[in-house]
Amino acid sequence: MNNTPPQTDQAVMIGIGEYRIGTFRMAxxxxxxxxxxxxxxxxxxxxxxxxxxxxESSGRTDRPGxxxxxxxxxxxxxxxxxxxxxxxxxxKIAGGATMFEAFSASMNIGQRNIxxxxxxxxxxxxxxxxxxTGGKMGRSVYFVPYENGRVTVRLANGSxxxx
Amino acid sequence: MRLSEVQKDALQELGNIGAAHxxxxxxQMLNSTVEMSVPKVVAxxxxxxxxxxxxxxxAMVAFELQGEIPHGGYVVFYVSRDSxxxxxxxxxxxxxxxxxxxxxxxxxxxxxxxxxxxxxLDATAELLGFVMLPSPPSLVVDxxxxxxxxxxxxxxxxxxxxxxxxxxxxxxxxxxxxxxxxMPESSSLxxxxxxxxxxMKPAA
Numbered sequence: 445m446n447n448t449p450p451q452t453d454q455a456v457m458i459g460i461g462e463y464r465i466g467t468f469r470m471a472x473x474x475x476x477x478x479x480x481x482x483x484x485x486x487x488x489x490x491x492x493x494x495x496x497x498x499x500e501s502s503g504r505t506d507r508p509g510x511x512x513x514x515x516x517x518x519x520x521x522x523x524x525x526x527x528x529x530x531x532x533x534x535x536k537i538a539g540g541a542t543m544f545e546a547f548s549a550s551m552n553i554g555q556r557n558i559x560x561x562x563x564x565x566x567x568x569x570x571x572x573x574x575x576x577t578g579g580k581m582g583r584s585v586y587f588v589p590y591e592n593g594r595v596t597v598r599l600a601n602g603s604x605x606x607x
Numbered sequence: 608m609r610l611s612e613v614q615k616d617a618l619q620e621l622g623n624i625g626a627a628h629x630x631x632x633x634x635q636m637l638n639s640t641v642e643m644s645v646p647k648v649v650a651x652x653x654x655x656x657x658x659x660x661x662x663x664x665x666a667m668v669a670f671e672l673q674g675e676i677p678h679g680g681y682v683v684f685y686v687s688r689d690s691x692x693x694x695x696x697x698x699x700x701x702x703x704x705x706x707x708x709x710x711x712x713x714x715x716x717x718x719x720x721x722x723x724x725x726x727x728l729d730a731t732a733e734l735l736g737f738v739m740l741p742s743p744p745s746l747v748v749d750x751x752x753x754x755x756x757x758x759x760x761x762x763x764x765x766x767x768x769x770x771x772x773x774x775x776x777x778x779x780x781x782x783x784x785x786x787x788x789x790m791p792e793s794s795s796l797x798x799x800x801x802x803x804x805x806x807m808k809p810a811a
Contacts, residue, residue, distance in 0.1 A: 457657060459653070459654035459655055459656065459657060460653040460654050460656060460756060460759075461653060461654050461767075462654050473657050473661075473662040473750070473752055474657060474660075474661070474662040474750040474751065474752025474753040474755075474756060475753055475756070476749075476750075476752075476753035476754060476755075476756045476757030476760070477756065477757045477760045477761070478756055478757075478760065497653070497756070497759075497760050498760060498765065502765070504765070507767060510767075541753070541757070542757075543747050543749060543753060543754055543757045544669060544745050544747065544754075544757055544758065544761075545745075546742075546743065546745040547669070547671055547742075547745060547758075547761060553757070553760045553761050554757070581749055581753075582662075582749040582750035582752070582753025582754065583750075583753070584662050584750065600662070600664040600748075600749045600750045600753075601664065
């Protein structure tokens with residue numbers, strides 16, 4: 445992980461399979477079946493964001509942010525190592541759309557991503573404060589830890605909502 | 608798979624032939640000149656996909672590659688939302704730009720995509736002697752990155768890098784800017800590279 449904080453107030457882009465921890469603005473643009481997950485510690489005003497692509501790592505360890513089953517323990521660990529209490533962490537999730545129904549009937553990656561992320565958060569007793577998942581539409585997600593962990597979801601038509 | 612410069616050049620030439628045929632069909636449908644960029648073959652790390660494909664509202668007509676290799680990858684006809692409206696306006700003799708895409712636009716776009724992608728794949732099949740057939744088209748009007756990301760996530764192999772064959776097709780008269788993107792699975796890429804290498808070998 446790149447640990448250098450950004451020099452400007454521009455959001456740091458979290459690409460597919462990437463994650464960051466900090467107090468600065470973060471964003472993942474154009475989530476389809478991918479999930480943008482944020483964990484926020486309201487006491488320390490610090491957060492983490494990851495751009496998950498698939499539910500299972502099947503033993504791969506080189507890109508832990510890419511898979512739900514490796515990303516979630518990793519984020520929790522990074523935040524607790526940094527001084528956050530696990531029980532204070534709050535999650536928000538967005539994404540997991542099904543954009544190409546014709547191709548994905550047997551795969552349904554979006555749905556599987558949502559289920560895996562929710563199962564794992566439940567396993568770790570982390571509360572889901574907001575859930576903007578499923579449907580057919582792509583989403584861009586913006587996370588501002590220093591504004592009390594604000595998460596905004598924007599759609600292709602330009603409309604946006606805080607979740 | 609790692610590609611040598613020679614292999615890259617050969618793939619670029621293959622893309623060139625496919626795109627030239629697609630450009631001809633687009634030019635016929637619009638009854639206007641279509642310019643084509645030199646096709647690019649680029650390997651992209653998925654974490655950097657957004658440097659290449661943005662979040663602007665776009666129309667994407669996607670096809671799965673079928674045929675000898677059942678899940679061979681995807682090919683996408685990709686236009687900005689504005690270009691999509693200009694395409695159907697030109698074809699249907701309309702001028703209104705400030706409107707939503709309706710069902711008629713959608714079926715026209717599917718058809719344009721279908722004709723262009725079929726021309727692209729016919730040309731490459733003829734050259735290679737290896738048939739890649741397009742599935743029925745699937746249209747998405749949404750953020751381009753979200754659509755491409757969804758296709759990458761459902762590829763047969765868990766990939767960190769994708770190879771994109773990309774060609775711009777531009778119709779200056781109607782201000783239409785379109786893009787054809789072929790994204791092969793490694794199974795079909797290996798086969799294509801093998802066939803190209805055989806073709807380039809001097810006759811014994």
